[in-house]
Amino acid sequence: MTEQTIEINLSNNKKEKPNPDQLSFGKVFTDHMFTVSYSEGKGWHEPKVTPYQPITLDPASMVFHYGQTVFEGLKAYLANDGRILLFRPKKNLERLNLSNQRLCIPTIDEELVLSGLKKLLEVDKEWIPNAPGTSLYIRPFIIPTEAFLGVAPSNHYQFMIILSPVGSYYKEGINPxxxxxxxxxxxxxxxxxxxxxxxxxxxxxxxxxxxxxxxxxxxxxxxxxxxxxxxxxxxxxxxxxxxxxxxxxxxxxxxxxxxxxxxxxxxxxxxxxxxxxxxxxxxxxxxxxxxxxxxxxxxxxxxxxxxxxxxxxxxxxxxxxxxxxxxxxxxxxxxxxxxxxxxxxxxxxxxxxxxxxxx
Amino acid sequence: MTEQTIEINLSNNKKEKPNPDQLSFGKVFTDHMFTVSYSEGKGWHEPKVTPYQPITLDPASMVFHYGQTVFEGLKAYLANDGRILLFRPKKNLERLNLSNQRLCIPTIDEELVLSGLKKLLEVDKEWIPNAPGTSLYIRPFIIPTEAFLGVAPSNHYQFMIILSPVGSYYKEGINPxxxxxxxxxxxxxxxxxxxxxxxxxxxxxxxxxxxxxxxxxxxxxxxxxxxxxxxxxxxxxxxxxxxxxxxxxxxxxxxxxxxxxxxxxxxxxxxxxxxxxxxxxxxxxxxxxxxxxxxxxxxxxxxxxxxxxxxxxxxxxxxxxxxxxxxxxxxxxxxxxxxxxxxxxxxxxxxxxxxxxxx
Known part of the structure; x- marks a missing residue:
């Protein structure tokens, strides 16, 4: 696969960041997202970092009907020395493609996704919380977007990564x-x-x-x-x-x-x-x-x-x-x-x- | 349940109807759709017939992640005497609510849905094809719309009905x-x-x-x-x-x-x-x-x-x-x-x- 250039469009409208002590799970999202489109013939194309924004789809889009979706979940951490750390992201991207195969979704270049994720983290780095137990939850996912009611694999997909700062899963350490x-x-x-x-x-x-x-x-x-x-x-x-x-x-x-x-x-x-x-x-x-x-x-x-x-x-x-x-x-x-x-x-x-x- | 008034907003932009001899399945949709919204506290509300239009959702909307969707499929036919006939629609609406229960989606008033479907068919009646073997496919469906990444039933849903004129399933009668x-x-x-x-x-x-x-x-x-x-x-x-x-x-x-x-x-x-x-x-x-x-x-x-x-x-x-x-x-x-x-x-x-x- 030829290396694809990731386009970057920054947001002019930065959102207010949540109080790091009051973070819950998966309700607040950062200023940007990473997307890659798929269409038959073109393959996965147009990788880009854009402002976090709504998705607009035809009501007949397959995602609303036949559940041909896959996703992943991983986290980025802010180390005490200021580095941004990802934990075994390649394992998640490998699994994403295993999920794709089971669901008849075209596999996606794992290196491209990892590059896109890194660019996205770079752009939204200020969103990574640093209080103990906090992290930035990363949600890559793929949805089928073709407007067609036949039961068949979609010919169009959207890959996306969105980010959400999350608090400690347990308020006071781990509890049984x-x-x-x-x-x-x-x-x-x-x-x-x-x-x-x-x-x-x-x-x-x-x-x-x-x-x-x-x-x-x-x-x-x-x-x-x-x-x-x-x-x-x-x-x-x-x-x-x-x-x-x-x-x-x-x-x-x-x-x-x-x-x-x-x-x-x-x-x-x-x-x-x-x-x-x-x-x-x-x-x-x-x-x-x-x-x-x-x-x-x-x-x-x-x-x-x-x-x-x-x-x-x-x-x-x-x-x-x-x-x-x-x-x-x-x-x-x-x-x-x-x-x-x-x-x-x-x-x-x-x-x-x-x-x-x-x- | 108190009877809800169905609001009707007609489209000013009528689409061209497909050639009735070249109808395929589930690719062409009519001018209008019927929708009902659900939110916790308000229940199912705002039933309305509107122009067929895209759905705009937050990328964190649950429908893109956790598959909490249900749907139905039935047909309307144009009888030779000009009547519009539905085949056992109440069975489909009963089953929709059985599906809702399994998926932890709030059940919806079947009478309200049937009324909405009838209004929609009235508005889009010219879309019902009359060539032998053709019909108007009816797709009711429900999607969870809350923007939240926790694995839990959504607190917001959208019910929709879209319509698609369809051809004979078999070009020349039925074939094994x-x-x-x-x-x-x-x-x-x-x-x-x-x-x-x-x-x-x-x-x-x-x-x-x-x-x-x-x-x-x-x-x-x-x-x-x-x-x-x-x-x-x-x-x-x-x-x-x-x-x-x-x-x-x-x-x-x-x-x-x-x-x-x-x-x-x-x-x-x-x-x-x-x-x-x-x-x-x-x-x-x-x-x-x-x-x-x-x-x-x-x-x-x-x-x-x-x-x-x-x-x-x-x-x-x-x-x-x-x-x-x-x-x-x-x-x-x-x-x-x-x-x-x-x-x-x-x-x-x-x-x-x-x-x-x-x-």
Whole structure:
């Protein structure tokens, strides 16, 4: 692919930045966005940084009808030495293209996207909050824009990146959450789209989340769609258990999203020589191990919360409290290490962060 | 619900109507659309008929990210006596609300939608084509519009109806199609969203359809997501087989969309005293029955094609040709009866059609 020049149109109308102490998630957006268009014949073209602005589409545009969308989520951090750090962005862009393939969307040049993201960050660098626990959430996404009601892949797409300054996921450090094990609704199944980061998976999850919330739980733990027996994910995070000295996470399959944080956690655990395995794990095994006193920790992993300890699990009316409802040693160590690497405060053993050069 | 007044703003800029002999599906839209807005607190409000126009949304609008969309598809016909006929619209609006419930979208007043649809048809009545086999395709849909990146039901929605004049689905009557039995990809699973008409189900189907097309088949026959054994749907239609004198269709479950045409076909078959049953049917049973010479017909049912005969089925490399690749007697009779009722040419035994009064 020939290198494409990224056009830059700056905004004349700078918005007021939010109070860094009152940041929530995904409600405030920066002054600019990065877009690339796709049309059949031309491929991905016209990469540009423009003022953040509304999208105008025909009501028949496919995005409103057939859900052929993909997205990613990652973060930029302001290090104490002033550098802008990205955490493993290439993993997200690789996954974006895996999602594209599943959804019949043309793959996009990962280098072009990374260049565009860097330009966008350069332009909106003042939006990166620097209070502890804050970061700039990055949302790349692709929507089909052709105005056509036939069920078929679109011939036109729009790729976009928007940015949102976000606060610490947990106000006072990390806090264990109560999880409801869902055995009626299913998030994904082998042969479906669970491995891809596409809108439909999230739409499918809302009903179960609504039920969990009404029962007083924070999130849902998903079981496999075939036997409703094996553990898959928690909310929109991957899940880990420490059972009898070994850390276990469900092996990847067609219905589990491969999290970048999951991958990083696995590498850290191996580096620390903590026994770890990726394998099938049933909810029954967790409850049985618990009754033998062997479940030491449980935690979710994802970009938003990084590490989210599980304090309580409820399955078929039975509740178990893990580690006295407190954050476990490993969860804490992972959280401190990962957020430390992300902020540039801890040695980046694995060259995970990429520094964005700002002129 | 208090009755809401539907505001009407007519277009000053009438578009040219397409040549009725060259109509395709879902590419040309009429001069107006019907919309209703939803916001928390206000509920569904501001029903109005307006000129057909683009939608302008913030890039963070949930429709671009989390697939919380639902839609319907039905048709209006111009009868030979000049009446405008709708085919069982209340069934579609009931199903719209079932889809809404699964997707955590607030239900909408079905009477209000029907009134709005009638007003819209009145305004755009000249767009209803009258050539044989043509009709006006009606697409109601709902999109979440709140600008928020949290995974949660939206607090704002837009309901819309757009209209598209469409040609005969088959250029020269009905023609049997070749179908590929998909045993890798899955459309839906129990506990998922298969029963709802939501974008994600259609996005999930694209990859399998691409594979079927590249192998020379028109459509995919979907098996259940758990055992990949039981027949569910064909393309985006329901499926029927005539085996040894009995017509069989898969019993409804959580992963099958309840088609309005399916329901109508069942009623007609019972009325005609043709043996019919709704039950689980495995793909193995179809192939075994075929080897005994018992498979007499197969056909799909749906709004777009009404009845679509299946001439050939391919499963795990084995191909079977049904009824010599020709349209069966029952498929033909159903097609003629249903399209006849829809156009007002055949006695409407069941009061299926609703006539739209035009001033």
């Amino acid at each position: 959450v109560k999880i409801y094990v869902e055995d009626q609704y299913v998030r994904a199944v082998s042969g479906g789209t669970g491995k891809a980061k596409t809108g439909g998976n999230y739409a499918a999850s809302l009903k179960a989340q609504e039920g969990a919330t009404s029962r007083g739980f924070s999130q849902v733990l998903w079981l496999d769609g075939v036997e409703k027996k094996y553990i898959e994910e928690v909310g929109s995070m991957n899940i880990f258990f420490k059972i009898n000295g070994e850390v276990v996470t469900p092996a990847l399959n067609e219905s589990i999203l491969e999290g970048v944080t999951r991958n990083s956690v696995l590498q850290l655990l191996k580096y620390w020589e903590i026994p770890v395995s990726e394998r099938k794990i049933s909810i029954e095994e967790v409850f049985e191990s618990y009754s033998k006193g062997l479940v030491e920790e449980a935690f979710g992993t994802g970009t938003a919360a990084v590490i989210s300890p599980v304090g309580e699990l409820s399955w078929r009316g039975e509740n178990i409290v893990i580690n006295n409802g407190e954050t476990g040693t490993i969860a804490k160590k992972l959280y401190d290490t990962l957020t430390g690497i992300q902020k540039g405060d801890v040695t980046d053993y694995f060259d995970w962060t990429i520094s964005v050069d700002v002129k | 199609v070749k179908i590929y039995v998909e045993d890798q990809y899955v459309r839906a699973v129990s506990g998922g969203t298969g029963k709802a008409k939501t974008g994600g189900n259609y996005a999930a189907s694209l990859k399998a359809q691409e594979g079927a097309t590249s192998r020379g088949f028109s459509q995919v026959l979907w098996l259940d997501g758990v055992e990949k054994k039981y027949i569910e749907e064909v393309g985006s239609m329901n499926i029927f087989f005539k085996i040894n004198g009995e017509v069989v269709t898969p019993a409804l479950n959580e992963s099958i969309l309840e088609g309005v045409t399916r329901n109508s076909v069942l009623q007609l078959l019972k009325y005609w005293e043709i043996p019919v049953s709704e039950r689980k049917i495995s793909i193995e049973e179809v192939f075994e029955s075929y080897s005994k010479g018992l498979v007499e017909e197969a056909f799909g049912t749906g709004t777009a094609a009404v009845i679509s005969p299946v001439g050939e089925l391919s499963w795990r490399g084995e191909n079977i040709v049904i009824n010599n690749g020709e349209t069966g007697t029952i498929a033909k009779k159903l097609y003629d009866t249903l399209t006849g009722i829809q156009k007002g040419d055949v006695t409407d035994y069941f009061d299926w059609t609703i006539s739209v009064d035009v001033k």
